[in-house]
Amino acid sequence: MPPQLLIARNFRSNALKNTAVYLLILFIGILITYAVITSWSGFVKQNETTAHHQAETRHDWLDNPDKHPHRMAHYGNFAFRPKAPLSIFDSGMESFFGNTIFLEAHKQNSVNFSEAGFSTGMLRFGEISVAMVLQILLPLLLFFIGFTSIAAERENGTLKIILTQGISWKQLITGKIIGLAQIAMGVFIPVMLVTFVLWFFLQDGHITSDETVRLLLVFLSYGIYLLLFCVIAVLVSAASRTSKSALVSLIGLWLMLTIVLPRASQALGSYLYPAPVKVTFLANIEKDVLKEGDSHNPDDIHYKALKDSLLTTYGVDSTSQLPFNYSGFVMAEGEKISARIYNSHFDKLLRVYDDQNSFLKATAFLDPFVAIKNLSMSLAGTDYRTYTDFQKQAEAYRYAMAQKMNELQIKYISNKKPGPNEKPVVIDQKHWEEVPEFEYVQPMVNTVFEHETTSFFALLFWIGLLYFMIEILSKKLKVN
Amino acid sequence: MLEARSLTKKYGSHLALDNLNLIIKPGEIFALLGQNGAGKTTTINLFxxxxxxxxxxxxxxxIAVEEHPQEIKKHLAYIPETVTLYPNLTGLENLQYFSSLAGFNYSKQQLSDLLAHAGLQSQSFDQKLAGYSKGMRQKVGIAIAVAKKAKVLLLDEPTSGLDPKASNEFSEIIRSLAAEGTAILMATHDIFRAREVATSIGIMRQGNLVSTISAQDLSANELEQLYLQTV
Incomplete structure (x- = not known):
């Protein structure tokens, strides 16, 4: 057996003889079990609720009687956001996003019904997900086990005997890393197996290649992430004179990597690239819409010019003589303008968020936790970008729905207003079918590669950096 | 064989070892005597x-140690002042682990023979090291050194803290290893043990080997007097 594996086996068996290690693994196991159960039940509940309400709203939409299309445009529709299968592994920002938008003409409503909005105690202290345990608590366990890996050998004199047996520093460090990684995998592999089983069954056998690639990338990236922490633990232990100083250094490092740096980077990113508050954002849109033209004001310059142009083109004196419904035409124009302005403001807002996130993502080169957190949420489809993608798809659907109703009004509604004793102008309910049902389509996995390039490269950078550190320390380390 | 050629070690301006020239041939036991900080452990660490x-x-x-630091490990064994090893492993498990690291895969019987040869009682073989006395752990250390079949043995204060009986047993084993052709360098404070076990004795002072004598040329009292005059 190669000496590295002998060292790994010895380290593993010694570590696992410590009752405290078993208690910690048990504690982490309980947390993971809790996280799996809650995320699984949350997934089932939300997707069942979503499916139920989606079917109900579709039924209600189609069940509307003959109506004026503009009334239907205001009757509106709902866009529901189902949970992504891998949200059972990493809930990411999921709980803080809403999952339903009411879609109506002229208005971009915000997404409602976030889990956080309805939650009681737990969420206020931060949600427990499998990913959170693997990202934060498992590295702490690895540091707790790994701090003695070489420092204790130095303290009790076995280091000199080991090195005298012909073992090089590199073999010793590699062996300890393998031993610690075996313990990490002892927790990680069962967790991923449980995730796989749940992931498989929650999709009712409809497994797509896209989802499979996402799952495999989650496996791979977390495997690398945990290995990085094994390497860090062993290198810090090797560079420390005593186990105590190794433990203090590692706990400090853990606090820095998992708590201080990510939060400080987030705060600094928000400070450097300030985003408008919601009220300002909405007020700015309204201001710009009014600048372009107010479709309800008969003296509005834009709409007056539009009306004059139509009257000239068709050679008529009033809008009631036009061969189509003028109100529908004006509303279609208004919808076009307001949607364009909203999208422009929304894209500008997203660019601010992108700048903030880019700043945070760049710190992944200082902190592997930032890299895995962003990558994991993106792969699980629980990141902010997936959420905004839902908002964009819902807005595109809303716009298409409103314009469809405007189109029906232009085409089928007469310009002549009905008299007081006449029936209201309506169109046949069969037209409601012309508006398709909203179905959210999650972005393909290749978008993860596009948006998380920094995180991927940061993980690769960390692999290279720690490999380099092993090489350097193997030459520089001293016995005493 | 061990050889030092003008061996010098400085820590900043402090001269820890000054121009040491020394040859220890197979079968010889060279004891280095001296006060704390005289340069004994520095010499061992350099080898x-x-x-x-x-x-x-x-x-x-x-073979030059500095040029071939890994190669020379095949030829030497080392026993520190305190052999702690792994307290939650048995004597046999400790021996098996360390000899495996050196590339020797012994059977359980061979490992037991090595421990017995080092003077450990057979009923202790399967006991965890946590329950061993210092003398018993030192014997496991000897077994680890012997298992390597090294022709050079470096000992740093090996009898420190051992009771007289354990020290005697230790001396016996060291002598038998020398008789088998092992060159042994032993750093110690124990003047009487050094005279009893060594073939040659060197007295160090402030990094210098100031006196080298044959162990048999002086009585224990004469050696003590010389030591006290020298240091």
Whole structure:
């Protein structure tokens, strides 16, 4: 057996003889079990609720009687956001996003019904997900086990005997890393197996290649992430004179990597690239819409010019003589303008968020936790970008729905207003079918590669950096 | 064979070892005597390759330690002042682990023979090291050194803290290893043990080997007097 594996086996068996290690693994196991159960039940509940309400709203939409299309445009529709299968592994920002938008003409409503909005105690202290345990608590366990890996050998004199047996520093460090990684995998592999089983069954056998690639990338990236922490633990232990100083250094490092740096980077990113508050954002849109033209004001310059142009083109004196419904035409124009302005403001807002996130993502080169957190949420489809993608798809659907109703009004509604004793102008309910049902389509996995390039490269950078550190320390380390 | 050629070690301006010239042939036991800080452990660490010399060279069986730090490990074994090893492993498990690291895969019987040869009682073989006395752990350390079949043995204060009986047993084993052709360098404070076990004795003071004598040329009292006058 190669000496590295002998060292790994010895380290593993010694570590696992410590009752405290078993208690910690048990504690982490309980947390993971809790996280799996809650995320699984949350997934089932939300997707069942979503499916139920989606079917109900579709039924209600189609069940509307003959109506004026503009009334239907205001009757509106709902866009529901189902949970992504891998949200059972990493809930990411999921709980803080809403999952339903009411879609109506002229208005971009915000997404409602976030889990956080309805939650009681737990969420206020931060949600427990499998990913959170693997990202934060498992590295702490690895540091707790790994701090003695070489420092204790130095303290009790076995280091000199080991090195005298012909073992090089590199073999010793590699062996300890393998031993610690075996313990990490002892927790990680069962967790991923449980995730796989749940992931498989929650999709009712409809497994797509896209989802499979996402799952495999989650496996791979977390495997690398945990290995990085094994390497860090062993290198810090090797560079420390005593186990105590190794433990203090590692706990400090853990606090820095998992708590201080990510939060400080987030705060600094928000400070450097300030985003408008919601009220300002909405007020700015309204201001710009009014600048372009107010479709309800008969003296509005834009709409007056539009009306004059139509009257000239068709050679008529009033809008009631036009061969189509003028109100529908004006509303279609208004919808076009307001949607364009909203999208422009929304894209500008997203660019601010992108700048903030880019700043945070760049710190992944200082902190592997930032890299895995962003990558994991993106792969699980629980990141902010997936959420905004839902908002964009819902807005595109809303716009298409409103314009469809405007189109029906232009085409089928007469310009002549009905008299007081006449029936209201309506169109046949069969037209409601012309508006398709909203179905959210999650972005393909290749978008993860596009948006998380920094995180991927940061993980690769960390692999290279720690490999380099092993090489350097193997030459520089001293016995005493 | 161990050889030091003008071996010198400085820590900043402090001269820890000054121009040591020494040859220890197979079958010889050389005891280095001296006060704390005299340079005994520095000499051992230079031969082990744990520190680099400022000038000069240390050679093990003719191989320069500094140039071939891994190669020389095949030829030497080392027993520290306190052999702690792994308290939650048994004597047999400790021996098996360390001899495997050196590339020797012994059977359980062979491992038991090695422990018995080092003077450990058979009923202790399967007991965890946590329950061993210092003398018993030192014997496991000897077994680890012997298992390597090294022709050079470096001992750093090996009898420190051992009771007289354990010290005697230890001396017996060291002598038998020398008789088998092992060159042994032993750093110690124990003047009487040094005279009893060594073939040659060197007295060090402030990094210098100030006196080298044959162990048989002086009585224990004469050696003590010389030591006290020298240091």
């Amino acid at each position: 082990l390759g744990f520190i680099e010399p400022t000038s000069g060279s240390a050679l093990i069986n003719g």
